[in-house]
Amino acid sequence: MDLCPNRPSFLTIYKWSELLSEIDSSKMLYLFAHAPSQLAPVAMLRLDMTEPAGWISSLWVHPEHRKRGLASSLISRAVVNCKERSLQTIGLTVHNDNADARKLYERRGFLQYINSHEGYTQLVKVL
């Protein structure tokens, strides 16, 4: 029996996109997603921005919080930040074995650019 029938579910209460926080500097931006009542972030994206391109150099989501759209939200925020700075592209490197991550990026408009160093592929999204 639900003792609090009017209480929204965990995911309804907390809109992840509204829980993102930022630490900014002129050429580097960290985006974090926080779970309620947890001090440490549960997801993080590092974005490097050097004209004319943005670069996602790190993206990680805590295993317990995956498949909830956190990485997608962080990527969307990274794209917005790059557009605000009038950057032309946003890119990243993904390991060829990381099929889930690659699918995530490709469904969000990232295209294969080049095979970079051994076992890795660069993906780029035109802004």
Ligand SMILES: CC(C)(COP(=O)(O)OP(=O)(O)OC[C@H]1O[C@@H](n2cnc3c(N)ncnc32)[C@H](O)[C@@H]1OP(=O)(O)O)[C@@H](O)C(=O)NCCC(=O)NCCS
């Ligand atoms: C890859 C990684 C960042 C993805 O993070 P994530 O938060 O699970 O990603 P999302 O939830 O935004 O999207 C993952 C999938 O879950 C789906 N999803 C999102 N919300 C969902 C929900 N509520 N219910 C079911 N599925 C959902 C998305 O549609 C997406 O599927 P798709 O790629 O087929 O479109 C995470 O698995 C990770 O940290 N891996 C280890 C580090 C790593 O590999 N980093 C990338 C290096 S390049």
